[in-house]
Amino acid sequence: MEDIVKDTAVNESETKNDYVLEVRNLKKYFPIKSSFLRLVIGNVKAVDGVSFAIKRGTTMGLVGESGCGKSTVGRTLLRLQSKTEGEVIFDGVDIFKLSKKELRKIRPKIQIIFQDPYSSLSPRMPIGEIIGEAVREHNIVPPEEYEDYISRIMRACGLQEYYKDRYPHEFSGGQRQRICIARALALNPDFIVCDEPVSALDVSIQAQIINLLKQLQRDFNLTYLFISHDLSVVEHISDTVGVMYLGSMVEYSETEKIFSNPLHPYTKALFSAIPVPDPDYKMERIVLEGSIPSPANPPKGCKFHTRCKDCMKMCECVVPNYKEVEPGHFCACHLYNSEEENQAAEEEMKKLEEEAELANKPGTPAAEPEDEVVEDAKEEEKASETKE
Amino acid sequence: MALKRKNVNYISGKESRNISKRNREITRRLEKERNNSKKDSSLYMTKMHDENNVVEMDNVCTYFFTDIGVVRAVDGVSFNIPKCSTVGVVGESGCGKSVTSLSLMQLVQRPTGQVVGGEIRLNNDDGTAYNIVNTPTSIMQEIRGNKVSMIFQEPMTSLNPVFKIGAQINEVLELHNKEMTKEEIRERTLEMLKMVGIANAEGVYNMYPHELSGGMRQRVMIAIALACSPKLIIADEPTTALDVTIQAQILDLLRNLKDKINSSIMLITHDLGVIAEMADYVVVMYAGRVVEKGTAQDIFHNPCHPYTIGLMNSKPVVGKQVEELYNIPGNVPNPINMPNYCYFKDRCEFCDKEKCSGRYPPEIKISDTHIVSCYRFMDQGEVMGYPKIINTEEL
Numbered sequence: 001m002e003d004i005v006k007d008t009a010v011n012e013s014e015t016k017n018d019y020v021l022e023v024r025n026l027k028k029y030f031p032i033k034s035s036f037l038r039l040v041i042g043n044v045k046a047v048d049g050v051s052f053a054i055k056r057g058t059t060m061g062l063v064g065e066s067g068c069g070k071s072t073v074g075r076t077l078l079r080l081q082s083k084t085e086g087e088v089i090f091d092g093v094d095i096f097k098l099s100k101k102e103l104r105k106i107r108p109k110i111q112i113i114f115q116d117p118y119s120s121l122s123p124r125m126p127i128g129e130i131i132g133e134a135v136r137e138h139n140i141v142p143p144e145e146y147e148d149y150i151s152r153i154m155r156a157c158g159l160q161e162y163y164k165d166r167y168p169h170e171f172s173g174g175q176r177q178r179i180c181i182a183r184a185l186a187l188n189p190d191f192i193v194c195d196e197p198v199s200a201l202d203v204s205i206q207a208q209i210i211n212l213l214k215q216l217q218r219d220f221n222l223t224y225l226f227i228s229h230d231l232s233v234v235e236h237i238s239d240t241v242g243v244m245y246l247g248s249m250v251e252y253s254e255t256e257k258i259f260s261n262p263l264h265p266y267t268k269a270l271f272s273a274i275p276v277p278d279p280d281y282k283m284e285r286i287v288l289e290g291s292i293p294s295p296a297n298p299p300k301g302c303k304f305h306t307r308c309k310d311c312m313k314m315c316e317c318v319v320p321n322y323k324e325v326e327p328g329h330f331c332a333c334h335l336y337n338s339e340e341e342n343q344a345a346e347e348e349m350k351k352l353e354e355e356a357e358l359a360n361k362p363g364t365p366a367a368e369p370e371d372e373v374v375e376d377a378k379e380e381e382k383a384s385e386t387k388e
Numbered sequence: 389m390a391l392k393r394k395n396v397n398y399i400s401g402k403e404s405r406n407i408s409k410r411n412r413e414i415t416r417r418l419e420k421e422r423n424n425s426k427k428d429s430s431l432y433m434t435k436m437h438d439e440n441n442v443v444e445m446d447n448v449c450t451y452f453f454t455d456i457g458v459v460r461a462v463d464g465v466s467f468n469i470p471k472c473s474t475v476g477v478v479g480e481s482g483c484g485k486s487v488t489s490l491s492l493m494q495l496v497q498r499p500t501g502q503v504v505g506g507e508i509r510l511n512n513d514d515g516t517a518y519n520i521v522n523t524p525t526s527i528m529q530e531i532r533g534n535k536v537s538m539i540f541q542e543p544m545t546s547l548n549p550v551f552k553i554g555a556q557i558n559e560v561l562e563l564h565n566k567e568m569t570k571e572e573i574r575e576r577t578l579e580m581l582k583m584v585g586i587a588n589a590e591g592v593y594n595m596y597p598h599e600l601s602g603g604m605r606q607r608v609m610i611a612i613a614l615a616c617s618p619k620l621i622i623a624d625e626p627t628t629a630l631d632v633t634i635q636a637q638i639l640d641l642l643r644n645l646k647d648k649i650n651s652s653i654m655l656i657t658h659d660l661g662v663i664a665e666m667a668d669y670v671v672v673m674y675a676g677r678v679v680e681k682g683t684a685q686d687i688f689h690n691p692c693h694p695y696t697i698g699l700m701n702s703k704p705v706v707g708k709q710v711e712e713l714y715n716i717p718g719n720v721p722n723p724i725n726m727p728n729y730c731y732f733k734d735r736c737e738f739c740d741k742e743k744c745s746g747r748y749p750p751e752i753k754i755s756d757t758h759i760v761s762c763y764r765f766m767d768q769g770e771v772m773g774y775p776k777i778i779n780t781e782e783l
Contacts, residue, residue, distance in 0.1 A: 065631040065632075065633060065634075066602075066631055172719070202480040202481055202658065203480065203658055203659075203660075203699060203702055203703050204480060204698065204699065204702045204715060204716045205480075206702070206703075207702035207703070207713040207714060207715040207716075208715045210704070210713055211712055211713055211715060214712070229631060229632065231632065231706060232661075232703065232704045232705055232706045233704055235704065235706050236704035236709075236710075236713070259706060259707070269633060270632060270633060271706070272636075273632040273633050273635065273636035274632060274661065274706050275635075275636075275639075275659065275661025275662050275664065275665045276661055276664065276665070276705070276706070277660040277661045277663070277664045277688060277700065277703065277705060278664055278688055279664045279665075279667075279684035279685055279688050280685070280689075281664070285636060285640075287633075287636055287637055287640060288633045288636075288637070291601045291602075291603050291604070291634060
């Protein structure tokens with residue numbers, strides 16, 4: 001067993017490149033079970049084909065409305081829950097192919113900071129123990145240096161040494177978030193998933209935590225995946241930004257590019273909705289109608305077409321490709337199709353139309369059940385629309 | 389080690405018992421006064437100082453009598469809400485902005501929480517005004533929902549899960565409009581639902597809250613609040629629990645409806661962006677006191693109080709790149725042992741040892757609309773007076 005571990009270690013150093021983490025076509029479906037017999041009757045497609053890569057020492061921001069699957073991405077790529085499909089490659093190793101023992105070796109390298117500092121700390125453990133438990137478990141430092149190490153980590157995160165024997169309830173929200181950060185940092189990780197680390201905090205505390213995260217990144221050469229719905233925070237902290245909508249990545253680019261020149265209509269609407277602290281600033285706001293459709297029954301074609309103001313006919317049935325529109329700027333939208341892609345899409349559209357016509361004709365039993373499903377889906381869509 | 393761990397704020401059981409005994413005496417007396425049903429109307433009817441205001445807050449003090457001491461949650465807060473305007477109240481959590489709004493609705497958790505002093509004048513539109521602080525509960529019930537109504541922060545928890553949406557809106561109308569028939573009420577409810585942008589009003593009328601999304605629930609909350617066309621809507625962090633895109637929808641809706649029914653909004657939030665977009669007047673609160681107030685232009689283009697400046701700089705703004713965000717050093721002072729000097733002195737970067745010594749700074753009028761409580765402006769404007777402090781020993 002040890003040999004295998006060594007082997008993977010060798011592989012790691014060989015394949016070590018600029019990218020700490022690569023995610024390829026990650027999918028995560030949650031099954032919907034019927035009340036009777038517990039049969040799987042459908043899937044909530046929380047994450048539906050997401051791919052990205054993060055360079056060492058940089059921060060990637062992941063934004064989107066609630067329910068679009070950003071947190072699920074964060075949890076799945078740490079293997080806190082299983083995947084449905086796809087690959088997560090961390091330092092040249094596919095996380096989902098590791099055995100339990102190997103995974104344990106790699107765990108300290110990937111850490112997570114949760115959203116709510118009030119519920120993610122055990123109320124019965126003193127702070128020193130919360131931070132140090134995993135350090136001892138993973139033998140990060142020799143036992144005789146343990147106390148010093150914990151004190152050092154606490155100081156780096158702006159916590160006083162003598163807090164060690166105190167309990168979480170004695171701390172304010174900002175300090176608790178510092179404890180969470182210290183807990184993640186104590187394992188000397190390469191990569192940290194920050195799942196909305198500042199959204200439960202006050203504005204002035206937010207600034208402290210963001211500054212701390214940035215400073216730690218410089219000092220320890222950390223890589224972050226920063227999940228947040230607060231776009232101004234994401235713009236401040238990230239080097240690259242990915243925008244998610246209903247389980248898929250719709251746009252990905254460097255922060256400056258994406259904020260100065262958003263391509264996807266959803267990104268445009270999202271950015272125009274950010275309130276600006278200037279009373280004289282009048283912006284042209286694109287107000288999106290309705291709310292996000294159910295991920296259990298996503299719209300056909302482009303998932304955004306139900307709320308898009310630039311919706312074309314092909315958007316309703318053909319799924320747009322996720323492609324590089326400008327160098328380093330990826331987007332999934334028919335607006336930026338090349339002519340070849342347009343042609344392909346139109347052909348596909350025709351094909352779909354023909355199929356639909358065939359299905360409408362009586363006496364074609366093979367296509368009938370499919371048709372029903374389509375109609376059902378449409379009805380359900382209507383129902384959900386009316387609900388909104 | 390043992391020395392370090394000793395908490396300054398520690399009180400023994402005996403002390404705590406004494407405190408709660410004294411608290412009980414005070415709260416009992418205050419409750420007795422309040423529950424006196426044969427109160428003469430002259431005790432709670434007053435006159436507005438300016439008829440163009442909907443609400444005038446005058447040195448309002450709301451204290452909480454807890455077992456570890458008296459918490460001065462709101463301590464001498466004064467500001468006005470003019471007719472047909474939006475007043476934004478900003479501050480960090482725990483600064484007393486929510487308690488201010490609850491005092492205005494007389495919804496402070498009694499008997500621990502008591503409005504112990506000051507006046508809250510609510511315009512009655514006929515030359516008279518209610519002083520909410522002394523108004524008996526029976527009259528308050530007519531005011532709540534009818535003249536003043538409130539939109540709460542969490543649409544998920546503030547609707548009753550076991551009643552249909554229609555019934556919950558009907559309830560408000562039934563209570564305040566006894567002469568309306570059932571059909572009229574139903575029609576009005578449907579009209580309200582359409583007004584807040586719910587397309588399928590008939591369908592939603594017969595739905596339960598769990599069938600709606602967060603944004604839709606907040607719309608229903610707004611419909612309930614607006615059902616009786618109140619003159620003042622208190623929106624307590626109406627969009628904090630919502631996404632940016634939904635937030636934009638809700639803010640648009642609030643702004644349009646305000647003009648439609650000619651009411652004022654008191655908008656409580658910690659998001660300066662939302663304030664800038666919505667508010668005509670801004671009140672900045674810190675540790676239970678108003679530190680700065682003025683029009684939105686005054687506050688955003690010429691912030692004067694160091695706390696306001698710090699608050700503005702600590703929020704990242706899209707399009708403005710800064711290497712490091714400003715953070716206000718230190719913490720909010722302990723609400724039980726408030727210092728007897730400027731509350732912000734220990735965290736202030738502009739603090740001047742000579743100028744800033746002495747008691748809490750007075751309100752200083754530096755322009756017609758702009759008032760700030762800071763010693764730095766002592767020579768630059770007219771001194772309006774110190775906030776009145778109520779001694780708990782005298783109660």
